[in-house]
Amino acid sequence: MAVVLREAWSMVVPDPNGRHGPLPPLMLALTFVTGLVDAVSYLLLGRVFVANMTGNVVFSGFAFAGAPGFSLAASLVALAAFLAGALAGGLLIHRARTHRGRMLQYALLAETVFVAAAAGVTLVSGTPYTGGVRFALIVLLGLGLGVQNAASRALAVPDLTTTVLTRTLTGVASDSRPAGGGGSRAGRRIPSAAAMLLGAMAGAAAVLHGRPTLPLVLTVVILAAASTVATVLARSDAPWTATLTT
Template identity: 65%
Template sequence: MSIKDAVQPVLRDARATVLPDPADHHGPLPPLMLALTVVTGLVDAFSYLVLGHVFVANMTGNVVFSGFAIAGAAGFSLAASLAALAAFGVGALLGGRIGHRARAHRGRVLRLALVVETVLFLAAYGVARYGAPLDTAGPRYSLIALLGVAMGVQNATARALAVPDLTTTVLTLTITGMASDSRAAGGAGGKTGRRALSVLAMFAGALIGAFAVRDGAPTLPLLLATVLLAGSTLDAFALARSDARWTEPR
């Protein structure tokens, strides 16, 4: 197989993810899931680099960080990791309730969840931008709580929408699928383009967030994430009025 023959299916899959067919099983959801994946990269860059070795979206990291903190490793806070885990759990519970309440229409699930998430991000940006210094306990734990709940809502919503390979927060299985389903591994190589876009979306968010923090604008990742969420929420209001096949629960 030539390089061209190998690359073309990947590009077609990526194109179909960014510009999906309205008649597809998931309709317009894939590009919105990619936008939310960028949000994850931005917010975890902010939380890890500004709030001090804690994630608000990647809970696997917080479980590991809790072990580091208990072992006495420098720079890790057990209280911060547990606070993030608790906030994320509350958000996932809230997201689950949203998903069950509007489960008959996936567009309405997305709309409700994004409204809640956007409000939480706006509150977090207000705390970060206009509150006390971020290295003090009050603002730090307020931000962990607000952002953790928001990302729990997002994760539960992505689970309810069930768009394959676009979980918005977890890439371990995505990367595993890229390798284990590849032609080199004896698989069909399906969805490689979509999976690669998911990885790149989170990478882009993290890269932009890290550059912003490094160059002296620590609240910029939150502002960018909030703008992305606000735009996605506007789209979701239009999608909530659709009666296309993709709105049916999966």
């Protein structure tokens, strides 16, 4: 248990001179954002995800098979928007060249713009989100989360992909000593799952209590704060800012 707590502490309060510097808590914040945003997309936009593309591929299969309650158009639009966002994120990341701080800064600024635009749409349109409003929200949020995923992939902080938990949770079990592994690193992996769980709970609670715009407004606040931190970090030349070579 002591090892788990030390690992968890290192995620929340990392060593500034470590290989990933201050990135882990920022990535945890983005994981929380994923839970918030996907709560909105699934509960209010009709069984569609804007961050979890595995879910959209499965939902597309359901829709093709004729299962009721699933929209093929919504799933495909979400996939296309996410891919476009990932493309934009890739362009921004390559512009930052080899500085991880600038990679994060550029990506967060772009994501903040997309999510802020989506929040603005919810504020002026009112619920329910149907027709063009629904698809506008899917596109804007898909673009933002696509940028986020491109950044998290390039930053390559272990166990902090910000959206995909399957491999992270698998590692908790398969890398454990009972399984013959060297250690589950549960203290590093469980906080990621907890962050997404808490984000999803907060987003769902707001939606179910009649505050559908609150999750996106909170997301914008978190992203703006993270963007401010990333802008400061972009000026650093500490060892963690160098891109990983392995």
